[in-house]
Amino acid sequence: MNATLEWQDQREELAPASEEIRSALRRVVTSTAFARAPRMCALLSFLMEKKLGGVDGGLTEYAIGMQLFRRDPVVYDTTIDPVVRVQVGRLRTRLAAYYGALKEVGTLQICIPAGSYMPVLRRLAPDVPKTVIERMELAPLRCLSLDERNGAFAGGLDEELGSRMFARFPAMLQVREPNIIGIGNRATGLQLRLEGSVRIEQAFVRASVRLVDMAAGHTVWTTQCDSSGVLGIALQEELANTICDKLADHLRSRTNTA
Template sequence: MMIKRIADTRARGVSEPFVREEVEQVLALLLASPLFAKSRRMGGLLRFLVEHDLQFANTPLTEHAIGIAVFRRDPVVYCTGDDPVVRVQVGRLRRKLATYYATLGQHDPVRLNVPAGSYRLAYERLKPNVRSQQHPVVQLQQFTCITHDGGDFTRGLCEELSCRLFESFEHTQTRGNHVLMNVPRSSIKALVPGRGRGRYSLEGSVRVEPARVRASVRLIDVDQGRIRWSEQFDRNRPYGIATQEDLAESICLSLTGYFAQGCNDG
């Protein structure tokens, strides 16, 4: 019931209430993003603001209370006029949220922000975008090893990347982004037909040395027959499972970041 009150009084243009699970999912998504995952202070502040709304929807939230709870200020001597830590960090949080929703989170159906002059979160549920229902289809091709050794490593890298991409694209599918299709290597014309869906082939090559690995990856626009995205990934370490996991994670983050930016079709 507390979450319903939050939603009814602050979300713009929506009547459907937010439930606890939905708010917690939004928080988890933000905290897992690169913008917040490496910033403990920002993550702690965001978590506190969300949890305060979940537990104390009708309790005022002051700068003094945040300074004590989040930034461990001594309540005996803490003076907000002399110590601007809360104002500074909440300002940074506003900017980080704006950056996130302009890039990785631009298709998120629920958004959080901290209105100017306030320390309470505002929640907004966006209206579905019809265009987002036309999910691009990505076909992962088996990478080629172009050095004498490394065939097993290359096949293992593709398996690892397949799992990472499936998890990532399945997650974003629920937010109206993209679908990953993993199929055996074949003619790229075998991709799901239909104009307007966006058909892509993810291809790559691998070179290995005793203490160095390089993976070159490119995303081919099947309908237009041109490269949309390309990047090289180097690791100065022996090739093995740990290197496969590291490379797959980097490739996945770069590719999903490209799609999150709207995959410019111009």
């Protein structure tokens, strides 16, 4: 039975023994998914050692940049240099993809929640029965700004969201089609369509997304995700993670009431 991360209760962290944690870490860093990612392995090992050492809530972006990435304390500014946010975001995605491909229910899972730098530990949950797994289509995000620079940011956010969606919802997400209104086709077996738009005003970004029941032709869920900062990769990753987290909560509740 496959293990699907999106259906797991993400609010409860486990407290396994340190040796089990180290074994879980070794399995990850020696896996084929991480074989050609030494920087990701070093980052994960660093974060896990801090967790095992009891640092937990005291690990900051600045501390990681100084201790692991050897930034110069004279000039290092986390608002200018996003190396930690970018690398942790990539690690978060790679971990989700790695565990999403596992078939071992009960395996200890290492994950990094959005907005945090400290790993948490959970057990992989079993699949939802196939009868309740719905198929979902992901439409490109529309940019509601005429500024070319904003359009480039929205395009990057669209790519980031697509990558995270495929990593977190592999059993559901089937296709990524051009943004064509009314594309719903029952012959494809797709029940749901995630679509949305991005609005940008200077350093403020609002992503509005909705989930459409393609057979019924109406919206079943909608949310807005706001963020601010430098229009770059770190902000794209933050918004994409937030959207995925909110969608996972909705899909879990949708399944429980099915």
